Amino acid sequence: xxxxxxxxxxxxxxxxxxxxxxxxxxxxxxxxxxxxxxxxxxxxxxxxxxxxxxxxxxxxxxxxxxxxxxxxxxxxxxxxxxxxxxxxxxxxxxxxxxxxxxxxxxxxxxxxxxxxxxxxxxxxxxxxxxxxxxxxxxxxxxxxxxxxxxxxxxxxxxxxxxxxxxxxxxxxxx
Numbered sequence: 001x002x003x004x005x006x007x008x009x010x011x012x013x014x015x016x017x018x019x020x021x022x023x024x025x026x027x028x029x030x031x032x033x034x035x036x037x038x039x040x041x042x043x044x045x046x047x048x049x050x051x052x053x054x055x056x057x058x059x060x061x062x063x064x065x066x067x068x069x070x071x072x073x074x075x076x077x078x079x080x081x082x083x084x085x086x087x088x089x090x091x092x093x094x095x096x097x098x099x100x101x102x103x104x105x106x107x108x109x110x111x112x113x114x115x116x117x118x119x120x121x122x123x124x125x126x127x128x129x130x131x132x133x134x135x136x137x138x139x140x141x142x143x144x145x146x147x148x149x150x151x152x153x154x155x156x157x158x159x160x161x162x163x164x165x166x167x168x169x170x171x172x173x174x
Contacts, residue, residue: 030063
């Protein structure tokens, strides 16, 4: 039942929920949470940012879920990027040492290759993910939504007694 409720909420958000920018922003911040390993300082900063900025929480959860599924597959890539930044780029050693000697930065675990690599790649992909999701929401609302609502399967589902009961129960919960 929870899965059906989440799917219904997702469809509602896609169809006529908040603005595409709010959805895309939420999905992008969810990407940061999903790609970041463990609980660390960066995740805390992202959570505070989610609370401060007007983004869609359903999109945050969706982005977190989607990118969490791929994060373990991307860990070797994150390690390689972090290793290059921390070890191979000798001209950055003084910068990393200065950061590590500051009072707050050691708790951020930036000296972990996977954490640093995931942070850098998340920042790198944040703008493209935001604009692609925003464009996808706009295109969906302009073109696909009307076509999907006309599909025979959707009409059958909406006309079923199970769907009618579900909508009544959902209204009681609201």
